[in-house]
Amino acid sequence: MSWRLDPKACALLVIDMQERLAPVMTHSATVVKRVADAVKVARLFGVPVFHTEQAPDKLGPTVAPIREALGADAPPARLLLEFSKAGCFAPGELPPTLIVVGIETHVCIRQTVFDLRERGHHVRLLADAVSSRSESDHRLALHELREIAGARVTTLEAISWEMLGRAEGGSFKSLLAILK
Numbered sequence: 001m002s003w004r005l006d007p008k009a010c011a012l013l014v015i016d017m018q019e020r021l022a023p024v025m026t027h028s029a030t031v032v033k034r035v036a037d038a039v040k041v042a043r044l045f046g047v048p049v050f051h052t053e054q055a056p057d058k059l060g061p062t063v064a065p066i067r068e069a070l071g072a073d074a075p076p077a078r079l080l081l082e083f084s085k086a087g088c089f090a091p092g093e094l095p096p097t098l099i100v101v102g103i104e105t106h107v108c109i110r111q112t113v114f115d116l117r118e119r120g121h122h123v124r125l126l127a128d129a130v131s132s133r134s135e136s137d138h139r140l141a142l143h144e145l146r147e148i149a150g151a152r153v154t155t156l157e158a159i160s161w162e163m164l165g166r167a168e169g170g171s172f173k174s175l176l177a178i179l180k
Contacts, residue, residue, distance in 0.1 A: 005124065007045040007163045011095050012038055014051035015085055015102030015109055019060030025103050025131035026138065032065055034129035034156050035101045039069035040178045041160045042099070044171060050094075052085045053077040054108065083108045086115035097122040099159060100151075101129035106141035113145050123151040124159060 017035050022028055042049050049070065051062060061067065062077060078088035085108060098121050102109060109130050113123050125145055132138040145151040157179055164175055 005097065005099075005159055005162050007047050009095050010097035010099060010124075011048040011050060012042040012099045012101065013085070013094075013112070014039065014049065014062075014066065015100065015112060016052055016054045016059070016104075017063050017066050017102050018053055018056065019063055021054075021059050021103060022063050024133055026133065026135050027131055031103070031129060031131040032063055034126070036065040036069040037178050038099070038101050038126060038129050038156050039066060041156065041163070041175065043069075043071075044174055044178070045163050047099075047163075048095070049074065050089070051077050052088055052102075052108075053079055054083075055081065082111075084111035084115045086112055086119065091119070094121065096120075097124065099124045099126060101126050103130065104132040104137070105130045106132050106134075106137040110141045110145060113149050113151050117149045117151065123149070125151045125153045126156050126159070127153050128155045128157075 014035060022032055025031055039049055053062060080088045098116060100109060100113060100123055113125060116123055127142055142153055146153045160175055160179060164171055
């Protein structure tokens with residue numbers, strides 16, 4: 001088995017990046033930008049993007065920068081009241097590897113990753129594109145997800161260059177523009 005990320009065998013899962021929830025996260029502006037950039041990178045490499053919303057009537061829709069990155073042709077958000085978003089997807093609907101971003105690290109992200117791992121998925125968790133209201137909750141959840149669930153914790157830039165593989169061509173220049 002290769003540890004390399006194959007854009008043809010993965011998807012991006014954006015969890016609950018909603019208008020009333022995102023602003024209260026630590027490093028909110030950075031996380032919103034990184035998640036929007038993750039969507040752009042996924043689109044650049046033809047990686048499918050799925051996104052969820054928790055109680056949108058109370059927490060609002062997905063934040064504007066991410067909605068814009070998703071584009072008008074994005075599939076609608078998956079709605080589920082459970083904290084784990086794994087139940088939004090039928091068995092076999094998701095590819096073997098998932099790149100997970102969103103909020104909150106210690107609640108929905110943590111429970112979703114646990115369930116995805118139990119289903120046999122490989123998970124890449126982007127530490128710079130997840131957050132919680134509390135920095136200590138965020139840090140502890142990252143540790144648990146790495147050590148207990150076996151998620152590979154990395155960053156948007158690391159997986160972006162890994163998917164590109166070569167420092168040349170039009171994709172290289174497009175990726176530079178996204179990550180700057």
